[in-house]
Amino acid sequence: MTSPGPGDFKFIISVSPHVHSGQDVRSVMRDVILALVPGVLAGIWFFGFDAFRVLVLAVLGCVAFEIGMNRLLGRASTIRDLSAALTGVLLAMNLPSGSPWWLIIVGSGVAIILGKAIYGGLGYNPFNPALVARVFLLISFPVQMTHWVVPAGITTGLDGITGATPLGAAKEAAGLGKSLSETILPDTLQLLLGNVGGSFGEVSALALLLGGAFLLYRGIIRWQIPVGFIGSVVVITGIAHLLQPDRYLGPVVHVLAGGLILGAFFMATDMVTSPVTRTGMLVFGIGCGVLTSVIRLWGGYPEGVSFAILLMNALTPLIDRYTRPRVFGQVSRKLFEEAPSS
Amino acid sequence: MKFKGGIHPDYHKLTADHATVVMPLLKRYVIPVSQHIGTPGEIIVERGQEVGRGQPLTSPAGFVSVSVHAPTSGKVKKIADFPHPLGKAQPAVEITSDGEDAWFEDIAGHGDWRDLTPARLKNIIRDAGLVGLGGASFPTHVKLSPPKEKPVDLLILNGAECEPYLTSDHRVMLEHPAEVMEGIGLLMRALGVRKALVGIENNKVDAGEALKRARPVDLDIKVHLLETKYPQGSEKHLIYALTKRQVPAGGLPMDSGVVVQNVGTALSCHDAVKLGRPLTERVVTVTGSAVREPANVMVRVGTPVAEVIDFCGGLTGDVGKVIFGGPMMGIVQSNLAAPVLKGTSGILCLVESEISQFQGAPCIRCGNCVDACPMFLVPSIMGLLVERNRFADLGEYHITDCIECGSCAYVCLSRRPLVQFFKRGKLEWHEHVKQLEGSVS
Numbered sequence: 001m002t003s004p005g006p007g008d009f010k011f012i013i014s015v016s017p018h019v020h021s022g023q024d025v026r027s028v029m030r031d032v033i034l035a036l037v038p039g040v041l042a043g044i045w046f047f048g049f050d051a052f053r054v055l056v057l058a059v060l061g062c063v064a065f066e067i068g069m070n071r072l073l074g075r076a077s078t079i080r081d082l083s084a085a086l087t088g089v090l091l092a093m094n095l096p097s098g099s100p101w102w103l104i105i106v107g108s109g110v111a112i113i114l115g116k117a118i119y120g121g122l123g124y125n126p127f128n129p130a131l132v133a134r135v136f137l138l139i140s141f142p143v144q145m146t147h148w149v150v151p152a153g154i155t156t157g158l159d160g161i162t163g164a165t166p167l168g169a170a171k172e173a174a175g176l177g178k179s180l181s182e183t184i185l186p187d188t189l190q191l192l193l194g195n196v197g198g199s200f201g202e203v204s205a206l207a208l209l210l211g212g213a214f215l216l217y218r219g220i221i222r223w224q225i226p227v228g229f230i231g232s233v234v235v236i237t238g239i240a241h242l243l244q245p246d247r248y249l250g251p252v253v254h255v256l257a258g259g260l261i262l263g264a265f266f267m268a269t270d271m272v273t274s275p276v277t278r279t280g281m282l283v284f285g286i287g288c289g290v291l292t293s294v295i296r297l298w299g300g301y302p303e304g305v306s307f308a309i310l311l312m313n314a315l316t317p318l319i320d321r322y323t324r325p326r327v328f329g330q331v332s333r334k335l336f337e338e339a340p341s342s
Numbered sequence: 343m344k345f346k347g348g349i350h351p352d353y354h355k356l357t358a359d360h361a362t363v364v365m366p367l368l369k370r371y372v373i374p375v376s377q378h379i380g381t382p383g384e385i386i387v388e389r390g391q392e393v394g395r396g397q398p399l400t401s402p403a404g405f406v407s408v409s410v411h412a413p414t415s416g417k418v419k420k421i422a423d424f425p426h427p428l429g430k431a432q433p434a435v436e437i438t439s440d441g442e443d444a445w446f447e448d449i450a451g452h453g454d455w456r457d458l459t460p461a462r463l464k465n466i467i468r469d470a471g472l473v474g475l476g477g478a479s480f481p482t483h484v485k486l487s488p489p490k491e492k493p494v495d496l497l498i499l500n501g502a503e504c505e506p507y508l509t510s511d512h513r514v515m516l517e518h519p520a521e522v523m524e525g526i527g528l529l530m531r532a533l534g535v536r537k538a539l540v541g542i543e544n545n546k547v548d549a550g551e552a553l554k555r556a557r558p559v560d561l562d563i564k565v566h567l568l569e570t571k572y573p574q575g576s577e578k579h580l581i582y583a584l585t586k587r588q589v590p591a592g593g594l595p596m597d598s599g600v601v602v603q604n605v606g607t608a609l610s611c612h613d614a615v616k617l618g619r620p621l622t623e624r625v626v627t628v629t630g631s632a633v634r635e636p637a638n639v640m641v642r643v644g645t646p647v648a649e650v651i652d653f654c655g656g657l658t659g660d661v662g663k664v665i666f667g668g669p670m671m672g673i674v675q676s677n678l679a680a681p682v683l684k685g686t687s688g689i690l691c692l693v694e695s696e697i698s699q700f701q702g703a704p705c706i707r708c709g710n711c712v713d714a715c716p717m718f719l720v721p722s723i724m725g726l727l728v729e730r731n732r733f734a735d736l737g738e739y740h741i742t743d744c745i746e747c748g749s750c751a752y753v754c755l756s757r758r759p760l761v762q763f764f765k766r767g768k769l770e771w772h773e774h775v776k777q778l779e780g781s782v783s
Contacts, residue, residue, distance in 0.1 A: 012662045012697055013676050015762040017748030018690075019351060019506070019669040020698030025706055025755050123704030123756070222709070276709040276722050325718040327740045328578065329591035 025122070028271075029082035031220050035211035036089055036266065042194050042204030047097035047149060051200040054095055054104055059088035061108025069117040083122045087111050090130035093201020093262060094306070095137075098149050103141060107133040127313045128270045131306050138306070148197040165197045166257040170249050171302035179246040191256035202259040212265030221269040224278055228285020229264040229292070230255055236293035248297060260292065263305035273313040280316075280323035287312045287319075344569040345579040347716035349749045351572055351670070353545065356629050356636045357509045362517060364640040365653050367443055371413045371644035372424045373399060374434040377683045378473040379480045380406030387435065391418045394446030396620045398471070399435045408471045408481045410684075411620040413642035416440040425680040427647075427666045427673060434681070437644070451618045455528035463532040463615065470614035471621045471684070476500055476511070476575065476604035477667050479685035482611065485603065486532045488596040497530050497538040498584060498595075501553075501605040502568060502575035504543060505668025508688040510625040513638045514606050515542070515549035519556035521616075525608030527561050528615055533601055538563045540605070541580050543570040572670060573747040577602045579716055591743050606687075621684055628654045632661035632691035641682050647689055648678035662694030670748045700751070700759035711750035711760065717743050721750035721760050728763040733770035741767050 043051045066084035070077055078084070091111050095104060114136070115129025116122065138145045148165055164172060166185050173180055186196045194204025202208075215221045238251040254260065259267075268274060268288050275284050288308045295304025376382035383400030387393060393416065398409040416439040424434040452458060452466055468483035488494050499522075503511040515522055526538050542550045544567040553565045568574055568583050578589045580602060587598040595602050606624065613619045622643055629636040634655030641650055647664065651657055657664075665672035666686050682689075711721035717740075724739045744764045751760040 009657060009661050011664060011674070011676055012694070012699075013674050014700065015674075015759065015765065016672060016746075017670045017751050017761065018663060018665055018672065018674070018692060018697055019752065020757060021349070021351070021753050023710075023753070023755055024757065025703070028708065028755055121704065123706045271708040272706050274707075276707050276712045276720060278709075278712075281709075320720070320723065324720055324739075325712070327591055327719060327743050328582075328717045329588050329593065329743065330740075 025081045025083065028220055029086050031218055032215065032266070033082065033086055033089055035214045036093070036201070038207035038210045039093060039201050039204060039262065040089065042207035043093065043097065043200040046194055046203060047200050050149070051097040054097055054099055054200055055089065055092040057101055057104040058092035058095070058108055059085055061105050062088035062091065062112050065109050065112035066117075069113060073117065075121065078122060081122065084112060087116070087129050090201075090266065091133050094130060094134040094199050094259070096145065096147055096149065097200040098147055100144060103137060103144050107137050110136045123272055125272055126316070127310055128267055128273045131267060131310050134306050135310060165302065166191065166253060167249070167296065167302040168197075170253075174247060180249065181246060185249075185253065188252055188256065191253065196257065198257070199259065202262040205256045205261045208261040208265060212261070215265065215269070221265065222278060222281055224281035225269045225274060225285040225288075226264040228282045229268055229289045230260060232286045232289025233260060233293050236290065237297065240293075240297050254293075254296065258296075258303050259305040263292075263309055264288070267305070268309045268312070273316060275316050275319045275323065277320060277323045277325060279325070280319045283319050283323060284312050284316065287315065344571070345574070345582050345716060347714055347718065347749070348571045348573060348579070349714050349752050350570075351506050351752060353506045353570070354629075355507065355509050355512070355545065357627055357638050358512055358546075360509070360513075360636070360638050362513050362625050362638045362640050365642070365645065365650065367414060367439055367441065368642075368645060368649055369439050370419075371437045371439070371642060372434050372646060372681045373410050373413065373437065373644035374424065374426050374432050374681065374683065375400055375410060376426070376432055377410060377479060377643070377685065378408055379478065380404070380408075380484070382433070383407055383409050385421060385433070385435065387418050387421075389418055389421055392416075393418060393437065394444055394449075396449050396622055397446035398469075398620070402468065406481055406484050408468060408473060408483075409620070410435075410643070411471055411622050412437055412446070413622045413644045414439045415442050415444040415446075425677045427675060427680045427683060427686070429676065445619075449618045449620075452615050455524070455531060455615050458531075458615070460532045460534055463528055466615055467532065467611055469620070470610070472607065472610055472614060473621075473684050474604050475606035475610060475624060475685060475687065477671070477685050477687055479683070482603065482607055485601050486529065488601065492596045492599075494533060494596055494599050494601050495535055495537065496585070496600045497526070497533055497535050498581060498600055498602045499526055499538060499540040499605050499608060500575055500577070500580055500602055501540055501542040501546070501549065502580055503546070504570075504572045504575040505670055505672070505688070506572070507629045507690050508627045508668050509629075509638055510627045510687050511605050512546050512549050514609050514625055515546070516552050518609050519552040521612045522605055522608050523553060523556045523558055523561070523563065524616070525610070525612035526563055527558060528611055529603055529608060530561065535601075536562055539584050540565045541568050541574075541584050542566070543568050543574055545570045572749065573716060573745070576716065576745055576747060578745070591740065624682075624684065624686070626650065626682060626686055627688040628691075629688060630691040630693075631696065632658050632693045633689075634658060641686075643682060643684050645682045646679050647675065647682060650682060650689055651678065651691065657691055658693065660693045660695075661691055662697045663690075663692045665690040665692065670752070671746065698751075698757065700762070701757045702759055703756040705756055705758060708755050710753040710755060714749040714753045716747065716749060717745060719744060721764075724767065725758055725760050725763045728767040728770070733767065733774050736767050736771045737775070741771055744768070
């Protein structure tokens with residue numbers, strides 16, 4: 001050092017770029033949790049304290065299992081990135097409001113341990129952790145997982161009565177060979193607001209759409225997945241309904257009832273388990289929509305959103321591989337370049 | 343007038359309204375022999391020799407090579423390895439000033455460029471030691487000599503200055519519009535094209551207006567304002583935004599009929615022809631919140647960076663990084679004894695809290711990098727391949743097309759050191775190709 005001064009400073013030496021947007025995993029997870037607030041509030045409004053209990057147990061459960069797994073595997077704490085808390089919120093929203101406490105804890109453990117930690121933690125999990133837990137519970141404890149409370153408290157003064165979800169009722173009718181016209185279904189407004197039976201966080205389409213719009217506005221999710229997902233459900237169930245209106249519900253019911261809005265905006269868009277390319281996202285979204293429609297219309301379950309997303313999760317690496325954008329300056333793909341030239 | 347991808351960082355053009363100030367003469371300069379892409383020149387002065395300002399200290403070694411020149415008159419004190427901005431000590435000539443600042447006796451103007459042949463113009467430009475002043479430092483005369491099989495019909499002037507903080511090109515266009523325009527004219531003549539476009543980001547409307555007003559009536563030079571978006575100043579993206587021509591992957595601008603020069607280079611070309619003066623000084627933006635008095639400074643090539651910073655009031659105590667160039671692609675400095683080079687457009691001093699600390703947390707596949715990549719690559723997956731030593735798969739992902747602009751790392755939620763991954767990945771990929779070729783033959 002020849003000149004005075006410079007030696008007094010300690011410099012950080014690293015490669016470019018030297019500045020950053022400031023966004024990180026934590027800020028994105030926080031935004032997603034914020035976006036879920038309207039849906040959570042709607043659930044609590046319709047299902048009361050029970051729903052709140054599910055939420056608290058699921059979040060605490062997931063965070064506790066995350067801490068436990070970090071300790072067990074000797075990993076640095078990942079609580080601050082809020083991903084475990086978000087998994088808890090999403091899991092809660094996918095459970096019936098009357099879920100027993102042990103069901104919620106088992107679900108939290110499955111989500112964090114089998115859904116995420118065993119793969120290496122956030123970023124390495126191929127499947128959406130909350131959905132892994134939901135499907136695990138649905139298969140293992142079908143009775144508890146389909147014990148729906150129909151929110152009746154507001155109008156009748158009762159805490160709630162149990163009954164089927166709109167999609168479940170339709171599926172049951174179809175199974176009995178009855179026409180849909182004999183089945184009592186909630187009207188569109190009730191479906192939109194969420195005054196229907198179902199998992200605590202999936203019922204209010206309006207509240208969920210509000211949160212979804214926020215995520216789109218913030219650029220955290222891209223339109224390709226929700227539009228591809230919901231769009232293809234509308235098209236397929238619409239065609240089926242046109243052909244056999246007595247047997248198949250219309251597209252409006254299919255969109256507003258069940259877990260489609262929650263799934264399309266908050267579950268399928270999970271960054272880790274969905275494609276990174278825009279084209280891939282569209283393919284992924286359409287795939288989710290097609291599978292959901294097939295399961296709902298012709299499968300054994302009334303609801304197919306969870307299965308559809310998990311199946312598409314498995315295809316994500318393949319979709320990414322075949323939807324790579326054409327590189328700038330790549331005048332034509334190799335396929336065409338190999339054409340014989342004279 | 344835009345390209346796809348890219349990012350909108352905070353621009354922090356702190357010095358946009360600061361008129362260029364000239365740094366007073368120093369007692370000592372250190373002029374590295376290697377200041378450009380290509381072969382360094384051979385030293386042609388001896389220890390103790392008296393030199394005039396602008397006297398060549400080296401002679402070009404081959405075609406892709408240019409001289410360096412004495413920044414002032416004085417004596418050659420030492421020829422040895424000195425600190426270099428690229429990190430490793432490199433051969434340099436140390437000059438002690440005699441305070442006269444007298445020009446070398448051979449220096450004389452060459453008159454109006456309109457009277458000179460293209461070949462003569464290229465010789466003058468080479469002898470003046472001119473390189474691209476935007477940062478890449480590729481010898482200017484080489485760019486002006488495209489091979490016959492690659493016809494060039496357009497000259498593009500890069501006045502985008504898309505790097506945050508930097509304002510040296512902005513000031514050059516604002517303060518010397520007529521000289522820049524004349525410089526463009528002589529570059530057009532040297533290149534043999536009839537048309538030139540100037541691309542400027544629309545955060546410098548005043549610079550665009552100044553150039554438009556200064557346009558010589560005999561020249562077809564159009565000035566275009568472009569969207570302010572990083573990396574607008576990347577050659578390929580500038581060409582695309584202005585002409586919609588795509589430089590083929592792995593190719594050069596001349597493969598799409600274009601040659602790109604920086605606006606500062608045009609000014610220096612004008613000085614080299616009109617006044618006969620080689621490149622011995624340039625405008626440097628000294629900026630960032632860790633320097634007390636940010637400014638645009640006319641600095642002689644070979645000035646130790648510590649002196650430039652002192653001239654601008656010195657560093658604040660919480661300085662974290664001193665960078666040659668901008669925050670996106672600039673090169674970090676470890677030793678403030680390193681001198682300003684021909685390609686040094688800025689000296690950026692950032693405080694510790696402003697600096698991105700790359701952690702290499704796992705990729706969460708958010709896709710931000712895919713949206714940001716102006717080359718339409720998939721940085722997230724490329725980063726994973728490098729991390730897992732799967733270098734053979736990098737070719738399929740076109741790693742060689744990465745321009746290292748840093749847009750991906752800027753938006754990465756996990757703050758992964760993506761540019762570092764790709765610098766390494768390119769080396770490993772080339773190694774892999776070499777091995778493959780070796781096993782075939």
